[in-house]
Amino acid sequence: MALTRWPLLLLTLGLGLAGAQETLEEVPLQQDFDAQKTEGHWLALQLAATHPGLVSPDDPLRLSLHSIRATDQGGLDFLLFWMGQGVCQGLNVTVHPTGLRGQYQGTFEAVGRVLVRVVGTDYESLLLHVRVEQDAETNALWALLARAAPGDPEWLGRFQAYVQQFHLQKVPVFNGNGQCPPPDAWVKP
Numbered sequence: 001m002a003l004t005r006w007p008l009l010l011l012t013l014g015l016g017l018a019g020a021q022e023t024l025e026e027v028p029l030q031q032d033f034d035a036q037k038t039e040g041h042w043l044a045l046q047l048a049a050t051h052p053g054l055v056s057p058d059d060p061l062r063l064s065l066h067s068i069r070a071t072d073q074g075g076l077d078f079l080l081f082w083m084g085q086g087v088c089q090g091l092n093v094t095v096h097p098t099g100l101r102g103q104y105q106g107t108f109e110a111v112g113r114v115l116v117r118v119v120g121t122d123y124e125s126l127l128l129h130v131r132v133e134q135d136a137e138t139n140a141l142w143a144l145l146a147r148a149a150p151g152d153p154e155w156l157g158r159f160q161a162y163v164q165q166f167h168l169q170k171v172p173v174f175n176g177n178g179q180c181p182p183p184d185a186w187v188k189p
Helices: 003-018 153-165
Strands: 043-049 062-070 076-084 087-097 103-108 112-121 125-134 137-146 169-171
Touching (some): 087 112, 125 153
Antiparallel strands (some): 043 137, 062 076, 076 087, 103 112, 112 125, 125 137
């Protein structure tokens, strides 16, 4: 009798974990966010994802965030860079306001739709939720950024609480050594 209950228990557990991915309504949004105050260089201190296989420590192309810039239209430019086969390449990703302060979206051919939510910031630390929708698949990345390492322990605690709440998996962080990208890497969109 007890053995016949195992399949039902496993099915219930599986459905519970599948439903653990956050909905946008569950992700906080900092309503008084000021994009201008986030301009400048940032370090990624912690990352977590709904699917940890998206970021592999063995991947030869390691993507890093260099800096953020506010656009004249109220959006955000993220300067990302990666080092692959000894060559540094930069990439600007621009997201535009959605009408909710602290929420931005963009569309990219190779990636699909990207939605960025500012969960919280004191402008020395920044907690972001990035949702990538491609075809029928949705993946989320949570990032704790800081202007300097090691960062504020209070913000690390907030980040870890979200990791537990949404059953996220921590993923490796790749911060560049300062040699990449070159100073003229910003490309005007």
